Amino acid sequence: MIFEQSELDNWVQKYPLLDNIIQLEPVVWLNPNLQKMNEISSLPVTKADMENAAELWQRFAPYLAKVFPETKKTNGIIESPLRKIEKMKNELNTKYDSKINGELFLKCDNELPIAGSIKARGGVYEVLYYAEKLALEAGMVNKDDDYSVFASEEFKKFFSQYSIGVGSTGNLGLSIGIIGAKLGFHVSVYMSSDAKQWKKDLLLAKGATVHEFKGDFGEAIFAGRQQTKDNSNGYFVDDEDSKHLFLGYSVAAIRLEKQLQEQNVLVDKDHPLFVYLPCGVGGSPGGIAFGLKQIFGDNVHCFFVEPTHSPAVLVGLLTGEKEKVCVQNFGIDNLTEGDGLAVGRPSCFASSISEKLVSGIYTMEDDELFKLLALLADSEGIHLEPSATSGLIGPGQILASEYVKEKNLNTSQATHIVWATGGALVPKEDMKRFYEKGQSLL
Ligand SMILES: *Cc1c(COP(=O)(O)O)cnc(C)c1O
Numbered sequence: 001m002i003f004e005q006s007e008l009d010n011w012v013q014k015y016p017l018l019d020n021i022i023q024l025e026p027v028v029w030l031n032p033n034l035q036k037m038n039e040i041s042s043l044p045v046t047k048a049d050m051e052n053a054a055e056l057w058q059r060f061a062p063y064l065a066k067v068f069p070e071t072k073k074t075n076g077i078i079e080s081p082l083r084k085i086e087k088m089k090n091e092l093n094t095k096y097d098s099k100i101n102g103e104l105f106l107k108c109d110n111e112l113p114i115a116g117s118i119k120a121r122g123g124v125y126e127v128l129y130y131a132e133k134l135a136l137e138a139g140m141v142n143k144d145d146d147y148s149v150f151a152s153e154e155f156k157k158f159f160s161q162y163s164i165g166v167g168s169t170g171n172l173g174l175s176i177g178i179i180g181a182k183l184g185f186h187v188s189v190y191m192s193s194d195a196k197q198w199k200k201d202l203l204l205a206k207g208a209t210v211h212e213f214k215g216d217f218g219e220a221i222f223a224g225r226q227q228t229k230d231n232s233n234g235y236f237v238d239d240e241d242s243k244h245l246f247l248g249y250s251v252a253a254i255r256l257e258k259q260l261q262e263q264n265v266l267v268d269k270d271h272p273l274f275v276y277l278p279c280g281v282g283g284s285p286g287g288i289a290f291g292l293k294q295i296f297g298d299n300v301h302c303f304f305v306e307p308t309h310s311p312a313v314l315v316g317l318l319t320g321e322k323e324k325v326c327v328q329n330f331g332i333d334n335l336t337e338g339d340g341l342a343v344g345r346p347s348c349f350a351s352s353i354s355e356k357l358v359s360g361i362y363t364m365e366d367d368e369l370f371k372l373l374a375l376l377a378d379s380e381g382i383h384l385e386p387s388a389t390s391g392l393i394g395p396g397q398i399l400a401s402e403y404v405k406e407k408n409l410n411t412s413q414a415t416h417i418v419w420a421t422g423g424a425l426v427p428k429e430d431m432k433r434f435y436e437k438g439q440s441l442l
Contacts, residue, residue, distance in 0.1 A: 001328045008330065015318055021363070022330050024308045028401050029318060030360040037297045043353050045247060047294040053125065053247040054254050060128050062148040067182055070113045078120050080108045082259040082417070087379040088392070095375065098396030102414035103265065107256070109421050110384050115175035116424030117340070117385075118249070118284045123166075123175030125248025126237050131159060131183050156184030163188065165228030166237040167221030169280070170199040171340050171422055176237055177208035190224030192217045196339065198427050218326065218345055239281050240323065241348040246287040253291025256417075265415050267296050272409050274416045276394030278387050279304035279361070280343040282313040284421065286350030289357050301359045301407075303398055305390040307336035307366060313354065314361045316346040322355070323348040337366050338387035340422060362397045364390055367441050374438030383431055384423040391418035 003011070012019045020027050061076030071078060085106045092098040112120040131150065135141045140158065141149065149155060163186040166176045173189035180187035187208040191200065192215065200210045211227075213220040221240055228236040239245065260267065267273045273296055277285030282304070289302035306314055315330060316322040326345035327334050334344040372389035376382050395416040398404070404411055423431075 002331050003329050011319060011330075018315070018318065018330070021311055021314065021318075022332065024332070026308055026363050026365060027314075028360065028362040028397050029314060030401060030403050030406070031317065031355070031358055033317075033355055034359055035356045037293060040356055043290070043356070044349070045243065045250075045290065045353070049247055050250045050254070050291055050294060054251045056129060056132065057125065057251060059132070059143060060147050060150070062146055063150045066148045066151050068114055078113055078124065079255050080110075080112045082107055082256065082263065083382075084263070085376075085380050085382075085418075088376055091375050091379050092392065092396060096393060096396050098393070099399050100395045100416060101412050102416060104395065105415065105417045106380075106382065107417050107419045108382070109419065110382075110388055110423035112424070114178055115171065116426075117171040117175070117388075117422030118419070119171040119175035119422075121252055122242075122245035122248040122284055122287065123172050123237070124179045125251070126242065126244040127164065127176055127179045127183065127185070129244050129248075130164070130235050131185075134159070134162065150183065159184035160186065162186070162233045162235065163228070163231055164235050164237065165190065165224045167191075167217065167224040167239060168195070169217045169339055169342050170195045172237070172239055173203060173208075173210075174199055174425065177203040178206050181207035188224070188228065190220040190227075192220045194342075196430075198430065202425070217343055239283060239347065240345065242283065243349055245283045246290070246350055246353075249284045249287025250291035250294075252288050253295050256292070257295050260415075267299050267415070269299060270410055271299075271413045271415065272411070273300045274395065274398060274414055275300060275302045275419065276391030276417070277302060277304050277419045278338070278341060278390045278421045279306050279313050280310075280341045281345070281347040282316075282350040282354055283347050285419075286347070286354040286358075288419070290353055293357050301398075301403075301409075302357065303359055303394055304354075304361045305394060306361060306363050307338045307341050307369075307390075308363045309336045309366070310334050310338070310342050310344065311361075311363050312343045313346040313351065314363065316351050317355050317358070317361070320355075322346055322351040338369055338390065339385060341387045341390070360398070360401070360403060362394065364393060368393065370434060370438035371441045372438070374435050374442055377435055382420070383426075383435075384420050385426050386434055388421040388423055391420070394418060
């Protein structure tokens with residue numbers, strides 16, 4: 001799996017930062033291939049695709065409101081609040097010397113209904129997309145019907161002829177398992193053996209089947225893909241190469257634009273927007289960055305964050321090899337407590353887009369995740385899962401880098417959004433353990 005020494009030496013010579021990455025040091029990488037929006041000739045998805053995805057969400061809103069009562073108050077729209085975190089900003093400025101002078105917000109996807117994580121965007125979307133496709137082909141609905149019919153026994157019986165497979169470290173499996181089983185599909189979730197027991201238990205309780213694999217997430221995906229495709233009525237949600245997951249995530253940008261307007265936040269040349277996104281295969285941060293770029297153009301600056309032990313998208317973009325390399329090729333072990341970020345190989349689909357749109361990527365150590373978790377809980381009373389805290393040091397990291405100078409940005413009027421990607425479904429005892437660990441490290 002690991003490259004020959006001579007090959008490693010060649011890569012390091014070409015990209016010296018790779019040496020630090022291999023040594024597992026936290027790094028900040030600024031993307032030399034970032035393009036201005038008017039320089040990009042074409043991408044595999046368009047703004048129209050994103051708008052179509054938003055319409056699909058709208059068509060399913062009556063169904064979601066009916067079967068997931070927690071979405072009733074938003075009329076079946078799965079969305080999370082945008083909260084100003086002034087107290088945490090002060091903590092970051094004092095404890096981390098972050099020097100944040102603009103506004104700091106937390107995008108609370110940890111509160112997303114159904115899956116309690118950002119996967120409620122991509123995962124739920126792809127299953128709805130597939131369900132609609134089957135129902136349209138069977139002549140069971142028209143796009144202007146009331147989709148609450150999807151909750152009927154007739155539809156459930158129809159979908160029970162089909163199966164959906166997904167490989168997952170946890171959260172994606174939860175979102176696909178919950179929505180898939182609700183619609184009536186047979187759902188098989190292929191998990192790496194290090195996936196948390198409570199996630200497996202919850203999936204079983206929702207009616208999904210769990211298959212465990214030794215080895216890592218990449219192997220679980222590989223096996224899941226094979227076994228699902230052996231079944232003629234099987235559909236595989238492929239985290240390593242999915243356009244639909246990507247589009248499901250992208251719709252967050254349309255919603256965020258509205259939330260920023262509601263909070264009277266201006267985004268233009270003199271008021272830049274910085275967004276910090278935890279990154280696993282790169283689908284969720286890539287989809288959201290794509291959407292934000294469609295709306296705010298060059299005035300939004302998107303940064304991804306990965307654990308020092310799982311810098312999959314970083315090595316993919318830095319070398320330009322994208323999904324053709326994995327962290328293990330460079331002798332990096334892909335062991336991290338950041339669930340959802342423990343990914344060795346980047347998404348093929350998302351990387352081809354992110355390589356032009358992401359401003360940079362930074363990495364961080366696991367211990368920092370727990371410290372930030374405890375700091376946020378104490379200062380704001382918000383409880384995230386460890387991986388979801390990783391964006392919090394983003395403003396400090398980027399403000400201290402060359403980026404702001406290179407781009408000649410006025411950061412005194414900047415807005416920083418840290419994307420909190422998960423946490424709501426974490427059992428209380430686990431959350432307590434995370435918090436105590438963070439406390440002990442502070
Ligand atoms: C999945 C996940 C991510 C990263 O999303 P990718 O599409 O894998 O890049 C980040 N945080 C949490 C909590 C996740 O579950």
